[in-house]
Amino acid sequence: MDKPSFPFQYSAIPYIGRIFIPIIPIRLKTVNGVAKFNFLVDTGADLTTLPHFMASRLGIDLSKKKQSVAEGLGGFRVKTWLVKVDLIFPDDKLTVRASITDENSTPFLLGRVDLLDVIYSWNFDAELKKIMFEPIL
Amino acid sequence: MKKQGQKFVSLMKRYGPGFVAFSEASGRVLAHGRDIKKMWEDAEKKRIDFSKVVISHVPKYGSLSLYWRG
Secondary structure (H helix, E strand, C coil): CCCCEEECEEEEECCCEEEEECEEEEEEEECCEEEEEEEEECCCCCCEEECCHHHHHCCCCHHHCEEEEEECHHHCEEEEEEEEEEEEECCEEEEEEEEEECCCCCCCEECCCCCECCCEEEEEECCCCEEEEEECC | CHHHHHHHHHHHHHHCCEEEEEECCCCCEEEEECCHHHHHHHHHHCCCCHHHEEEEEECCCCCCCCCCCC
8 A cells, every 4th residue: 555645735824823734635536526625634533524515415315324413622513424435545545434514614624533543644744744644554 | 835825825815714626737716615515516607627626625814723523
């Protein structure tokens, strides 16, 4: 298995300055064809998470999926559905358990389940300025 | 590296919070919306080739991002 790597991306915030934002492009097979999505690599997220509208674009029937609730900072709660999503990397395709939220402004989050500690180590390499997904041998 | 940061900042200032679909080749924003559904509808209306774009969430400029546990 090759080692996917992605260059650091940056943003900036007033009064703080430049901020590293760990986003990486991952392809998903949608009803409009295979498209590339920027996912935020979120070690704080249990599950890979997508906004509600993506269910229809990925051909997922939510009426047949188990419902759950996700809780975030400040106790903010959102209804979710547990699904499986195929993530297409340049040289690899992985099926991971994911959650679809009930709203359409949720960012694309890459969570830990089925990825971190199972398939890849995630290395934020500050020297190379790259996010490296290192396969577990 | 500085350019990368500036590019994202300009996206946040113009389109955040929301979603954009930008050309992978040129970086030009081809469709946008306040949420993913609106962005997608804009992209379909413009008959964008989804295989040639990158779809990205764009946070609001000036706000720190705190994400929930998915």
